[in-house]
Amino acid sequence: MDTSQLKAFVTVADCQSFSVAAETLHLTQPAVSKRVASLEHNLDSKLLDRIGRNLQLTEAGKALLPRAKTILGELEDAQREIHNLSGTVQGTLRVATSHHIGLHHLPAILSRYTEQYPNVQLQLEFLDSDTAYEAVHRGDVELAIITLTSGTIQGIDTTPLWTDPLEFVVAKHHPLAEHPHPQLRDLVNYPALLPESGTETTRKVEALMHRHKLSLNQTMPTNYLETIKMMVTIGLGWSALPTTIIDDQLQPLTFKEVKLERTLGCISHSGRSLSNAAEAFLQELRA
Numbered sequence: 001m002d003t004s005q006l007k008a009f010v011t012v013a014d015c016q017s018f019s020v021a022a023e024t025l026h027l028t029q030p031a032v033s034k035r036v037a038s039l040e041h042n043l044d045s046k047l048l049d050r051i052g053r054n055l056q057l058t059e060a061g062k063a064l065l066p067r068a069k070t071i072l073g074e075l076e077d078a079q080r081e082i083h084n085l086s087g088t089v090q091g092t093l094r095v096a097t098s099h100h101i102g103l104h105h106l107p108a109i110l111s112r113y114t115e116q117y118p119n120v121q122l123q124l125e126f127l128d129s130d131t132a133y134e135a136v137h138r139g140d141v142e143l144a145i146i147t148l149t150s151g152t153i154q155g156i157d158t159t160p161l162w163t164d165p166l167e168f169v170v171a172k173h174h175p176l177a178e179h180p181h182p183q184l185r186d187l188v189n190y191p192a193l194l195p196e197s198g199t200e201t202t203r204k205v206e207a208l209m210h211r212h213k214l215s216l217n218q219t220m221p222t223n224y225l226e227t228i229k230m231m232v233t234i235g236l237g238w239s240a241l242p243t244t245i246i247d248d249q250l251q252p253l254t255f256k257e258v259k260l261e262r263t264l265g266c267i268s269h270s271g272r273s274l275s276n277a278a279e280a281f282l283q284e285l286r287a
Helices: 002-013 018-025 029-043 059-084 099-104 108-116 128-139 184-189 200-211 225-233 276-286
Strands: 048-051 054-057 091-097 120-127 143-148 156-172 241-242 249-255 260-269
Touching: 002 018, 002 048, 002 054, 002 059, 018 029, 018 276, 048 120, 054 059, 091 108, 091 128, 099 120, 099 143, 099 225, 108 120, 108 276, 128 143, 128 156, 128 260, 143 276, 156 225, 156 276, 184 200, 200 260, 225 241, 225 249, 260 276
Parallel strands: 091 120, 091 143
Antiparallel strands: 048 054, 143 260, 156 241, 156 249, 156 260
């Protein structure tokens, strides 16, 4: 058994596909199949069943998967610590973030970082916040810059970075845009265009409405804020959007004693050492 076999098996199991795993590992599909077959031969156990077009883990595969991930994670952590001893900032740094943060908060930081550390291969992946938490926990990425959830999550270190104010908005031609003194209860009469239920933004809006004993008429949820902005602009409903993307196409609505904001920040795995490249990136974020 070697780590290349374990990595092939883990990637196939996560991707549920030999072809997708091959693309992820930058290998040919036959090469991935050969590594998994070699692992099965070494263990004298079948790890994956092909059922039609689907792949399923056998009982042996289910038993091996979490242990294989632990082995690979420990090995990667050891390699990282050894590389860190040199003090050089180099290697591959995998970072996850949302489209909104990537567009509105990171450009200048990414520019400075890549200029200062040209020997770092920065890999940026766009994920929603919940998926990014999972990616950090699995070790798929070292850092994620996302909307932070309220409270703490076991195994995750959190660094708050920015306060992100939210404003209720409608289209310029929306009936509420011309209302001299709109009330929060007026929103109930119109569709709410918000991210999917369970996201931090929607949780905050739902909590606010609940405190005022109001309900949401939510339609067409999507986690892409630019898409929500477009739908609001053409008059499909109202939303609560970050002030950074509000422009003259939208009409902000101000409600007395209502303040909505979320916290953006960086997360990492508390049980793994950060590479020098990740430490330098985190330092750039804090600055």
